[in-house]
Amino acid sequence: MGLILLFGLLAGPYDASILEWRQRHEAAVRSKDGYLSIAGLFWLKEGANTAGAIELRSGKVVFQPREGPAREMKPDTTGAPDIVQVGRVKLYVIQRGDRFAIRMKDPESSSLKSFRGARWFPLRPEFRVEARFVPYDPPKRIPIASIIGYTDMQPCPGYVVFQLGGRELRLEPVGGGRWLFFIFRDRTSARQTYGAGRFLYSEMPRDGKVILDFNRAENPPCAYTPYTTCPLPPKQNHLPVAIEAGEMTYEGSYRDVVQRDQRRGDAGDGKTRAGRRVTSSSHEPRCPPGCRPARNDQEPEEFPGK
Numbered sequence: 001m002g003l004i005l006l007f008g009l010l011a012g013p014y015d016a017s018i019l020e021w022r023q024r025h026e027a028a029v030r031s032k033d034g035y036l037s038i039a040g041l042f043w044l045k046e047g048a049n050t051a052g053a054i055e056l057r058s059g060k061v062v063f064q065p066r067e068g069p070a071r072e073m074k075p076d077t078t079g080a081p082d083i084v085q086v087g088r089v090k091l092y093v094i095q096r097g098d099r100f101a102i103r104m105k106d107p108e109s110s111s112l113k114s115f116r117g118a119r120w121f122p123l124r125p126e127f128r129v130e131a132r133f134v135p136y137d138p139p140k141r142i143p144i145a146s147i148i149g150y151t152d153m154q155p156c157p158g159y160v161v162f163q164l165g166g167r168e169l170r171l172e173p174v175g176g177g178r179w180l181f182f183i184f185r186d187r188t189s190a191r192q193t194y195g196a197g198r199f200l201y202s203e204m205p206r207d208g209k210v211i212l213d214f215n216r217a218e219n220p221p222c223a224y225t226p227y228t229t230c231p232l233p234p235k236q237n238h239l240p241v242a243i244e245a246g247e248m249t250y251e252g253s254y255r256d257v258v259q260r261d262q263r264r265g266d267a268g269d270g271k272t273r274a275g276r277r278v279t280s281s282s283h284e285p286r287c288p289p290g291c292r293p294a295r296n297d298q299e300p301e302e303f304p305g306k
Contacts (some may be wrong), residue, residue, distance in 0.1 A: 032107035040104035041227035047066035127214040127245035131162035189241040217246025
C-alpha cells in the first residue's frame with residue numbers, strides 16, 4: 001500500500017488507480033482459488049463417468065459419496081455451484097449449453113507455482129477514451145463462440161463508437177447488468193498479447209457516453225490455464241489497430257512452455273516438461289491460433305475498474 005501511495009504522489013491519482021487495480025487483478029489471479037488454481041476439466045457423458053463417483057442423468061449431475069445418499073450437484077450456471085472437497089482439491093460442475101463437465105481446482109497447481117507475475121504495457125492515458133453509446137431498440141442477441149466449439153446467443157444492448165489513432169472504431173459489448181463486457185482482438189493479439197483476445201469492462205452508459213480504458217484490458221482465464229472455456233471475440237470486435245495498453249502475455253505462460261517444448265521435440269506425448277497438458281482429455285475443438293482450450297463465465301463480483 002505504501003508503494004501505491006508513493007506512486008500516486010509522484011505520478012498522479014489516475015496512474016495510482018491503475019497500479020492499484022493491476023495489483024488487485026494479479027492478486028485475484030494468483031489466489032488459491034483463482035484462475036491459476038484450475039487444474040483439470042473432465043467432460044461428462046451420460047451415465048457413469050471416470051471422474052470419481054459421478055453420474056450424468058438426463059441433464060442432472062449426481063454425486064455418490066462413499067457413505068450416505070447420492071445428491072445432485074448444481075452447476076455454475078445457477079450462480080452457486082455445489083462443491084465437493086477431495087483432499088486439497090475442489091470439484092464442481094460447469095454447464096456449457098447442453099454439455100456438463102467437472103472442473104477441478106488445486107491450490108498447489110503447477111500453474112500457480114510457476115506463475116512469475118503479470119506483464120503490462122506502460123500506462124498510456126491516450127488509450128482511455130470516451131465512446132458514444134448507441135443502443136439497439138429493441139436490444140438484440142449476438143452469437144459468441146467459445147474455444148470448446150459452443151456458440152451462445154448473448155444479449156447485446158447496443159454498440160460503442162470511438163476515435164483512436166485518428167480512426168473511428170466500433171465495438172459491441174455483451175451483458176447489460178452492472179457493466180458492459182467487451183471481448184475484443186487487435187493487432188497485438190498473438191504478438192505482445194494473448195492470441196485469442198482480451199477482455200475489457202466498462203461502467204454502464206451515462207448520458208449516452210461510455211469510458212473505455214484499455215489500460216485495464218485483461219487476459220481471459222484461458223491465458224492462464226487450459227482448463228477453462230473462454231468466449232472468443234466476435235468478428236465485429238476485431239480491431240484493425242494495435243491496442244498497446246493493458247495486460248500482455250506473461251513470461252513462462254502455458255503457450256510459451258508449449259512452443260518451447262515443441263521446438264525441442266519433446267511435446268509428442270501430449271505433455272510438456274512442466275507437466276501441463278497440451279491437449280485435454282475432452283478432445284475439444286481447436287481454437288484459433290494463439291489460444292488454447294480455455295473462462296469461468298461468471299462476472300466478477302465488483303466492477304473491475306473501481
